[in-house]
Amino acid sequence: MRTSFSRRMFLRGAMAGSAVTLALPTFDLLLNENGDAFAQDGAPLPKRFGIFYWGNGVRPAQWNPPSTGVGYTLSPALQPLAPVRRWVSCVSGMNIRTGNERGHHAGTVGILSGAPMIPQDPRGAPYASTFSAPSLDQVIADRIAMGTPFRSLEIGISESVVRGEGSTLGYLSHNGPDDFNPPEYSPRALFDRVFGASFVAPDTDPVIDPRLRLRRSVLDAITEDAADLRRRLGAGDRRRLDQHLTGIRALEERIAALESMPERPSLASCARPTSPADSYGRDELVLRNQVMSEILAMAMACDQTRVFSNMFSGSVSGTRYPDTSGGHHGLTHDEPGDQPMVQAITVFIMECFADLLQALAAVPEGDGVLLDRCVILASSDTSDARAHTINDYPVLVAGGGGGALRTDVHYRSPSGENTSKILLSCIRAMGIEMGSFGRGGGEVSEACTEILV
């Protein structure tokens, strides 16, 4: 499905010895009489949801497309998306309505959860904040992750993350306040986690290893330990312990799946990819993103997960990009004039977003490709980083949504509508019925229908 090879794709080809190569099996699609895609066991193919997120916003003048509607003209910042534009819609002119109490923090929490942030600086202590509500990926995982080995997968690309200001700047995916899902930064570790010893390939025999049952009985004993402890805790600590127990149950279920032939849809494109390299040297950001995107794509093709997030760079990240003279965040405030370096960084990030979409479009599935059944939200922690604005927010929605998303359209809100409407659109495109979404100023009951079919 990959129609063009970018310069950087070629570069990776030249280094193919150290990169992932996906061994796709013979194209073996199954269609029912209506031409709908089904897995081999006849179950409908699942929809998937993802978030692509970067820090430090955009240059709005170079981000917003100059025309609206279907087949809109790509702006300078969006040019890298040209090869995948048939899957990409842009929504502009909408505002975050949860307040802007603290630059970057408020935008992060607002766009990812539709809810206000919680400040955590008692008595003027050094600043920190956290989320007040789950991020969108977890809201959706609650409804669609059932039975998949991984409720969701989180990856991060740039490790230049602000680590002293609480969970908001440190992590994308949140289950609630101070409760987050840390991303994996190492392609090898991601591979080992999903496709390592615990991976159950389609049509394989159950593993006979007595240690598996023993590991589960250890987890049972731990769960009993936790029940003793739980009785002594107040409500807040109890929630923290319960979240830990949720992770223990997930691990137990995965171990159990190894012992019995799992009832997973047998998917034509699923295959264990080859193991990636440990690091990628000079083009680390580009290659790490490509390789991890391909592992994620295969994880979804194998129905190991249906939800992912990619924190390409964190909020306020000081990532050093190639050919720039300072960290990203510093440049957004300090580069004078039209900020050509900041703009070049945005283009670079969009190239990487395009790589993610290409990886999803490269996996055949049913009558199309994996990306046809994805809903992907892409956004940042602010609009214009220089002024910490949260109006006219930069948002892209990509993927076919299994036919639920209207693609290749630019909708520009004439009235500064609430960005939570876009999040509700994603929820509905996933086939989830939800009357309203968001909290406080972020609560909406109407979706952004312009991007829905």
Place this chain on the structure above:
Amino acid sequence: MTHRTPWLLLFSLALGCEGTIGDSASRDRDPTPEIPNDDDGDGIADVTIAAPATLRRLTQSQYRNSVRALTGIEVPEATALEPDTASNGFVSVGNARTTISARGVEQYEEAAYVVAAAMAATDPGDRIGCEVGSAGCLESFVRSFGRRAFRRPLTEAEVTRWRAVGEDAASTLGTASAGIEFVVAGMLQSPHFLFRAELGSGDSVDSDTVAEGARQFDDWEMASRIAFTVCDETPDDALLDAAAAGELTNERTLRGHVERVVASDCARRSVRTLFDEVFGLAELAHVTKDPETYPLASSALGPALRDSLLDTVERWAFDEERPYDEFFTARQAVLNSQVASVFATDPGYADVGAEGELVETATARAGLLTHPATLARHSHAEASSPTLRGKFVRTSLLCQSVPAPPDDVGELPEPNADAPTMRERLESHRTNPACASCHAFLDPIGLALEQFDGVGVFRETENGARIDPTGELDGVLYDDAAGLGQAVADHPDLMSCLVRNLYRTATGRIETLGEERTIALLTRDLERDRLLRTLLVELLMSEGFRVAEAPTAEEPTAEEGGE
């Protein structure tokens, strides 16, 4: 698109052009407000109001140190663990708020089996204590290992539970050592090990100086608090035996144990961790200085500078018994090759030391503010930053708060004939009333450090003009960095801020108003000899450290659905 232009760095130079800040010094920002319930007017609150205790997740270093202490096996460095989350500047504060993710559960499981297999196979420290497979060995191991791992004796139900796990493993796999392996692996994943449940489970506090409703931490909880606070690891047998004998809730016997632990070598860890976090040095591992601006820049630079500063602090605190105020005036540093390369161009620096030695620094370099780790950390990738350095001193060393920068900070003039150095370029920020409230508060501190560039190399000129390093800190005028160091050393907030920082990392939260009595008393204790060891001992003896609000274990609500 590579530009080498000098316009950068406005952002952090342009902090805080908003907020209401009085012209006079720091009062408005000082987190110490009017003192509550001080009837006798001695400036110290009459009572402590205990704060609630929370479950605390082990930090990565506490986990690694404890596993080593328990098993004699090192967790492999490459083994990834649930990340620490720093909040309000401290990992211990973040880890008292956060939990263990699904990914963390997997990581702890993997690490536990690696360690457990190695211990069961080799038992390097002879910790099993009986012949594996002999009658009663498994149960006695469950009891002894369990007491150290859970930091208290096991209940009979727990002994039964874990013995059953071990017996099952031994019979299923056909070797007695598998029993040991699965017990170790299991206990290392238990919430009783991964979380510190110091909840205030002791007796009600009956004291004139503690408000009603407070509970003591019990002996086992105290053993855990002392060991993790001082040694960053699980309590040893001596502390647990003291707990069993009830000696850690008795003020008289407690002091002896506290002094023993603080005198032990592991106490160095807590001081290193404290300064690492207060100075923000972990970031040096990721900071990449621009090699075109700084020829010394390399990936080895940041970590080596960090090591040198922490080695210096450790030497001062434990080997030299140097008072804390002298940390800002002493002309010494522990040498390593990277630090030596920064010092090499200091005027009058005599390079006579060997790696690892505490050496004399040049006259211009006095105290930790002029240590290259501090200077490089509180700078940009390609320039120094008077504002970042000033903010560091205000917030981290003096515990004063600085408001967030305004949303659009404007631009700093490029260097020109009238404004060749940062001092002139920043002038507008100190004279424009909108910016001056913060910049007049921050910049004069950092301008005194301008003779040190973004990696800490000494310089006398910038853009051909002489750098003027004079300044003022809360009414004290100085001529240069050494004078600034003296002004910080003499600053009335210096000692109380060290107390606050240590208290925050020790308790895992920001001190409440009700704990100001403890902060004030500890400050008074510290001011007596200004020694970190004294502070550590008195911290562990203090009311605030030993009492908690009575725990409120509520019944599960309907919403939670009792599980």
